[in-house]
Amino acid sequence: MEETEPKDTNTKEEAPIIEIKNVKKIYRMGNERIPAVDDVSFAIKKGEFCCLLGTSGSGKSTLLNLMAGIEKASGGQILIKGKNIRKMNEKQLAKFRQKYLGFVFQSYNLLNSMTALENVEFPLVFKRIPARRRKRMAREMLVKVGLGSRMNHRPKQMSGGQQQRVGIARAFVAKPEIVFADEPTGNLDTRTTMEVMDLIKQVAKDNAQTIVMVTHDPRLAKFADKIIHILDGKIQSIETISHTMTEDTEEETTEKSEAEREENEEDEKENEKE
Amino acid sequence: MRISDLIKMGLRNLGRRKARTALTVVGVVIGTISIMLMVAIGQGINYNFEKQIMENGSMTIIRIYTYAWGENENGEYQEYQQVLNEELIAQLREIKHVKAVSPVMEKYIELYSGKYMTGISLKIMDCATFADFGFPALEYGTYPTPEQNETIVFGYEALNEFYYNNGRTYQTKTVDLAKDRVNFTFRDYDTTDVKKQFRYVVKDYAKIAACDQWEYGWYCYVDYEFYKELYTRYANTLKPADKKKAMESLERYDTIQINVDNMKHVTEVQEAIEELGYRTESDMQYIQPMLDTSDMLQKVFLAIGAVAFVVAAINIANTMIMSIYERTKEIGIMKVLGCYIKDIKKLFLFEAGIIGCIGGMVGVGLSYVAAYLxxxxxxAFLGSLMTIAGGEADTGAAYCIIPFWLPFAAILVAISVGILSGYLPARRATKISAIEAMKNEG
Structure with missing residues (x-):
């Protein structure tokens, strides 16, 4: 797996960041075999906002879990940054998540015993980042999501929208290349939903991060660059939406992402030294 | 995760459920107190026991008597007559752990000082072994040596109560060796009138300083070689038939006394002597069953303490399992956020260990209070335990003795018990799937 890394960096512009090939997930209920994800293949490019759209029970959440290595696929290949996550053991997966993945959950999944700041710090704790730097990073991130004044509040003292902002800050604080979002606005009202979606989109755009979002709400799908319609574990259609985005701005973001990426790599090296 | 983060998180988790943590800690506290007190009481019993043995002295001494009682092959008791001579002494000296061997004879002598007299037992031993048998300090004079063996050693009571009785008056007096001349004679055989009666005038003398060992009170001690000289002279004053008997008696010893280097080896040496075909006796024989009882009692105490600890361990395990059930989702989230399994395990082991550690420390503190009380x-209560163990409890004695290593050992045990009982729950925690984080029930 290590060998593929240099090649990976050279060809990153062309190669998709996530590649799914003939992925299957079959649940066994006694003697019955229930295919939740049935022979699915697609690819997501770097910086893309991809939406998995489907009704409840369509297998979209399972697909997300498979991509994040939370569940083991029954068949097929899942390549993320060219690495087959199906072949990783628990330790490698944990390291992989620390480095490349962020998560936004429907029920926020904040730890109630911790303040907003500590919650945002949490993923950095696992990366063994020293406390001072960790706090700085978390503070910056909270300011970015507009919670600069609520850093020392506990989740219970905040509204749903605020909690999800903390969740978003936590997902993005380590500057992961991919952020998975599982019904991120499922528990929020319409107005807050739009705010939160805008926030996710904006933060991701700033860092050219790839977003994979699961939702059942077609209105949210409009935020995506690519919508994958899923029904009964199969892909029905893939639709690419061209936003009214000028070429200039796109280029700008790409350049910016390059700079960010380098900074990221430096960070990682530092981490490893520590 | 960094150690500092692990500690912070572990303490925070324990703090979240203060009542439950406190109750679990109380369990460990009780366990620690019980095990510490039990060990301390055991130490107290041992201490008192050893003190008594010290006072009695002579725990390392084995004796072989000419006339010994023992069981024969048919299980019947009978008297054995054993030949104790120089040859046997040489053999005994070869046995491992034997520090000193001496023949022992006891003769009744009559001491005279002017018109006063007294009867006393003369103990005859090899003077080279006096030091090895732990003879006490002298009030004055020096112990005889093989070169200078003519000293008569008086016990600390031996010079008291010389008496004069002429039928009308009865007077007693304490002899002062510096002023009064003392002579003595043996009374084993009727003296003939033909020859002059044997009298030995004491020239070199020493006196044992008063001490609490009774065997140095109403006795006189003399070297074996010098005794032979004296007794030969005495025999020469007897009738021919008696003289022959007297001379023969010099070749056999009444008793052989053996000193062993350590109390622990007494039984071993006794067995070695019995293999030579001799019957032996020692105070240890009678003490050994008491020692065994005290040993057993300590084990029982330790077991009682251990039971309390086992309960505490189950308690910790239960708390940790409960905690894992509560935190299933949290563990899932941690996994999704990239926490290593190893760190999850460490976190739970740390929490369990901290419960043990706090419980141990509080328990140690309270143990000192309890021991004092x-x-x-x-x-009254503990005194009765001491008597079960074979010792006599005297008031004011220390019943609980906490040795310096015990608090450290107790805390260490408490931490280990915590970690051990946290191990299975911790493993269980690592098996929780990251999927738990994706479930949406609140």
């Missing part, structure tokens, strides 16, 4: 007010 028991020593102060628990005499």
């Amino acid at each position: 028991l020593n102060e007010y628990g005499g």
Whole structure:
């Protein structure tokens, strides 16, 4: 797996960041075999906002879990940054998540015993980042999501929208290349939903991060660059939406992402030294 | 995760459920107190026991008597006559752990000082072994040596109560060797009138300083070689038939006394002597069953303490399992956020260890209080335990003795018990799937 890394960096512009090939997930209920994800293949490019759209029970959440290595696929290949996550053991997966993945959950999944700041710090704790730097990073991130004044509040003292902002800050604080979002606005009202979606989109755009979002709400799908319609574990259609985005701005973001990426790599090296 | 983060998180988690943590800690506290007190009481029993043995002295001494009682092959008791001579002494000296061997004879002598007299037992031993048998300090004079063996050593009571009785008056007096001349004679055979009666005038003398060992009180001690000289002279004053008997008696010893280098080896040496075909006796024989009882009692105490600890361990395990059930989702989230399994395991082991550690420390503190209270007010109860163990409990003795290593050992045990009982729950925690984080029930 290590060998593929240099090649990976050279060809990153062309190669998709996530590649799914003939992925299957079959649940066994006694003697019955229930295919939740049935022979699915697609690819997501770097910086893309991809939406998995489907009704409840369509297998979209399972697909997300498979991509994040939370569940083991029954068949097929899942390549993320060219690495087959199906072949990783628990330790490698944990390291992989620390480095490349962020998560936004429907029920926020904040730890109630911790303040907003500590919650945002949490993923950095696992990366063994020293406390001072960790706090700085978390503070910056909270300011970015507009919670600069609520850093020392506990989740219970905040509204749903605020909690999800903390969740978003936590997902993005380590500057992961991919952020998975599982019904991120499922528990929020319409107005807050739009705010939160805008926030996710904006933060991701700033860092050219790839977003994979699961939702059942077609209105949210409009935020995506690519919508994958899923029904009964199969892909029905893939639709690419061209936003009214000028070429200039796109280029700008790409350049910016390059700079960010380098900074990221430096960070990682530092981490490893520590 | 960094150690500092692990500690912070572990403490925070324990703090979240203060009542439950406190109750679990109380379990460990009780366990620690019980095990510490039990060990301390055991130490107290041992201490008192050893003190008594010290006072009695002579725990390392084995004796072989000419006339010994023992069981024969048919299980019947009978008297054995054993030949104790120089050859046997040489053999005994070869046995491992034997420090000193001496023949022992006891003769009744009559001491005279002017018109006063007294009867006393003369103990005859090899003077080279006096030091090895732990003879006490002298009030004056020096112990005989093989070169200078003519000293008569008087016990600390031996010079008291010389008496004069002429039928009308009865007077007693304490002899002062510096002023009064003392002579003595043996009384084993009727003296003939033909020859002059044997009298030995004491020239070199020493006196044992008063001490609490009774065998140095109403006795006189003399070297074996010098005794032979004296007794030969005495035999020469006897009738031919008696003289022959007297001379023969010099070749056999009444008793052989053996000193062993350590109390622990007494039984071993006794067995070695019995293999030579001799019957032996030692105070240890009678003490050994008591030692065994005290040993057993300590084990029982330790077991009682251990039971309390086992309960505490189950308690910790239960708390940790409960905690894992509560935190299933949290563990899932941690996994999704990239926490290593190893760190999850460490976190739970740390929490369990901290419960053990706090419980251990509080328990140690309270144990000192409890030990103090028991020593102060628990005499009646603990005193009866001491008597079970074969010792006599005297008031004011220390019943609980906490040796310096015990608090450290107790805390260490408490931490280990915590970690051990946290191990299975911790493993269980690592098996929780990251999927738990994706479930949406609140």
